[in-house]
Every structure is written in structure tokens, then in C-alpha cells.
Amino acid sequence: xxxxxxxxxxxxxxxPYRTFxxxxxxxxxLTAALVVTSKLWHEALSVWAMLVITPxxxxxxxxxxxxxxxxxxxxxxxxxxxxxxxxxxIGLLFFDILYR
Amino acid sequence: xxxxxVHQESHKDYEGSKLGMWLFxxxxxxxxxxxxxxxxxxxxxxxxxxxxGGQHLNVVIGVANTVILLTSSLTAALSIAAIQKGSxxxxxxxxxxxxxxxxxxxxxxxxxxxxxxxxxxxPNSPVLAQRPKGDQIFFGLYYSMTGLHGLHVIAGITLLAxxxxxxxxxxxxxxxxxxxxxxGLYWHLVDVIWIFLLPLFYLAA
Numbered sequence: 148x149x150x151x152x153x154x155x156x157x158x159x160x161x162x163p164y165r166t167f168x169x170x171x172x173x174x175x176x177l178t179a180a181l182v183v184t185s186k187l188w189h190e191a192l193s194v195w196a197m198l199v200i201t202p203x204x205x206x207x208x209x210x211x212x213x214x215x216x217x218x219x220x221x222x223x224x225x226x227x228x229x230x231x232x233x234x235x236x237i238g239l240l241f242f243d244i245l246y247r
Numbered sequence: 248x249x250x251x252x253v254h255q256e257s258h259k260d261y262e263g264s265k266l267g268m269w270l271f272x273x274x275x276x277x278x279x280x281x282x283x284x285x286x287x288x289x290x291x292x293x294x295x296x297x298x299x300g301g302q303h304l305n306v307v308i309g310v311a312n313t314v315i316l317l318t319s320s321l322t323a324a325l326s327i328a329a330i331q332k333g334s335x336x337x338x339x340x341x342x343x344x345x346x347x348x349x350x351x352x353x354x355x356x357x358x359x360x361x362x363x364x365x366x367x368x369x370p371n372s373p374v375l376a377q378r379p380k381g382d383q384i385f386f387g388l389y390y391s392m393t394g395l396h397g398l399h400v401i402a403g404i405t406l407l408a409x410x411x412x413x414x415x416x417x418x419x420x421x422x423x424x425x426x427x428x429x430x431g432l433y434w435h436l437v438d439v440i441w442i443f444l445l446p447l448f449y450l451a452a
Contacts, residue, residue: 161331162324171321178313178445182306185450197446204442212324213435214428222269229273233280237287244288 160217170211177204261425268429272436275399279440282392286447289384296381301451303368304389308359309449312352313441319348320438323407323431330414333421342411342427345434349404356397360390389448396440403437406430 177200184196210216215223290297326341367374370390375383410430413419419427 162328164325164328167321167324167328171317174317175314178310178317181446181450182310185446197450201443201446205439208320208435208439208442212320212438213432222266225269225273229276233277233283236280237284240284240288241291244291 162211162214162217166211170207174204174207177207259423259425264425264429265432268432272432275436275440279392279395279443282388282395283443283447286388286392289381289388293379293381293384296379297385298451300382300385300389301449303363303366304449305359305362306449308355309445312355313445315348315352315355316438316441319345319352320435322348323434327424327428327431330419330421330424330427335414338427339411339414342407342414346404346407346411349400349407349434352400353397353404356393356400392444393448396437396444399437399440403430403434406433 181197181200185193187193209226215226322341322344326338326345329338329341368386370387375386407430410419410427413426
């Protein structure tokens with residue numbers, strides 16, 4: 148039982164309910180903003196809004212709901228590397244398909 | 248330290264277990280990432296059809312599903328926080344809410360797909376065969392990506408239901424909750440994927 152007690156002290160930081168609710172409200176607001184801006188007459192602006200808002204929403208879920216903000220640095224680094232890898236591959240893809 | 252009657256303390260590696268789940272999530276990100284690569288390549292090839300394809304989809308259900316999944320992520324996170332604080336009943340309530348919201352998502356998806364299929368918009372349909380190539384690819388990607396996502400929702404609900412049983416049987420407690428946390432991570436990823444699917448298909452118009 149002593150082992151379990153030591154282990155309990157290593158537990159992660161408990162996020163208050165309040166924080167989660169606030170993040171949720173922000174996510175709902177951003178979703179509304181996304182829908183509204185998608186209807187804009189200015190298409191380039193619509194696209195930019197989407198390119199900014201969508202990763203922001205994903206980031207909020209990753210950092211707060213998935214606890215990434217409170218995790219050790221190496222885990223955040225791994226997440227960014229994975230997303231970075233995907234972005235890189237998509238970017239490299241365009242070097243090919245834009246010239247076909 | 249130990250007498251013959253002492254229960255063997257199983258070695259649990261909280262950090263290792265969590266890292267293991269994250270590594271699995273990376274494979275999921277790359278899995279869907281592969282489909283996003285396809286989407287970007289074909290969007291660049293058929294910009295008009297992809298832009299207009301979204302008009303055939305039901306934006307209301309798409310947005311409703313987004314709200315459902317975002318709320319289910321909230322309840323999943325609350326469930327974990329609750330068990331960490333020792334509030335078992337709150338944790339169970341939130342977990343049940345998460346599962347119900349997940350099922351609501353699937354019901355919406357059924358209604359949505361039924362509508363599109365009844366209008367002849369399904370892979371290999373004669374109606375789609377009449378339309379330009381770009382439309383066919385748009386719908387092919389729509390069904391593949393939202394379909395694969397739907398399968399992940401089903402898997403997530405099943406996983407959460409198993410966790411619910413563990414919490415009810417006190418196998419998950421305030422000092423041993425990382426299985427619930429890991430299930431929550433999977434569920435949140437399902438939400439993140441949908442966050443990207445929404446603008447790509449529904450709001451493209």
C-alpha cells in the first residue's frame with residue numbers, strides 16, 4: 148500500500164471543472180465564428196478565417212481536454228513533430244502536383 | 248516487507264501507459280492524415296467541384312454533430328477530473344453523458360447519410376456517374392473520411408462503455424484512473440478529427 152501512496156503523489160495536476168467549461172464555451176463560439184465567416188462574400192477572407200480558426204479549435208482540445216498543457220515537454224514536442232511531419236508531407240506533395 | 252498473505256502489488260507505469268496511448272494516437276493522426284493528403288491533392292485538381300460539393304451536404308447536421316462532439320469532449324474531460332477528485336457519481340454521470348452524445352452523433356450520421364443516399368449520392372451510383380469527375384471524387388472522399396471517422400466513433404463509444412463498467416465496479420478509482428484517461432484521449436482525438444472534417448466538407452461551399 149505504501150507503493151500506491153507514493154504513486155498517488157506523482158499524479159498529474161487536476162484541472163478544475165471551470166476551466167473545461169470555459170474552454171468548451173470558447174470552442175462553441177469559435178465554431179459559430181467559423182460558420183459565419185464561411186458565408187462571407189469575400190472568399191479569400193473565408194478561407195483565411197477557416198485556416199486560423201480550425202487549428203485554434205484543435206489546439207484547445209489538445210492542450211486542455213487532452214491535458215497537453217500540463218504534460219511534460221517531451222510529449223508536447225512529440226505531438227508537434229507528428230503534426231509537423233504531416234504538414235511537411237502535404238507541403239512536399241504540392242511541389243509535385245502543382246507541376247503536373 | 249511481504250508475508251505470504253500480502254496481495255501482489257502489480258507494477259503500474261502511469262507515464263508509460265499514457266505515452267503508449269499518445270504513440271497510438273500518432274498512428275491515428277497519420278492514418279487520417281493520409282486521407283487529408285488525398286483531399287488536398289484532389290481539391291487542388293478540382294477546386295470548383297470541391298467548393299460546390301458541400302452544397303449537397305446538410306450543414307445543419309454537420310454543425311449539430313460538431314456541437315455534440317465538442318460537448319462530449321467536455322463531459323469526457325469532466326468525468327476524468329471527477330474521478331481524480333474522488334467524485335465517483337459525477338464521473339459516472341459524465342461518462343454516461345459522453346456515451347449518449349456519441350450515440351446521438353451516430354443517429355445524426357444515419358439520418359444524414361440516408362438523405363444523401365436517397366438522392367442517389369453514394370459511391371458508384373448511376374446519379375453520380377453522370378456528374379463530373381471532381382464530384383465523384385468529392386463524394387468518394389466524403390464517404391471514406393466521414394465513414395472511417397464514424398467507425399472510430401463506434402470504437403470510442405465501445406471503449407468508453409468498458410471504462411464505465413470499470414468505474415462502476417471500482418476498478419478505476421481516484422488513485423488508478425489512467426485507463427479512463429487513455430480512453431478519454433482516444434475520444435478527444437475523434438473530436439479533433441471531426442473539427443478538421445467539418446470545414447473541409449460542409450463549409451467549403
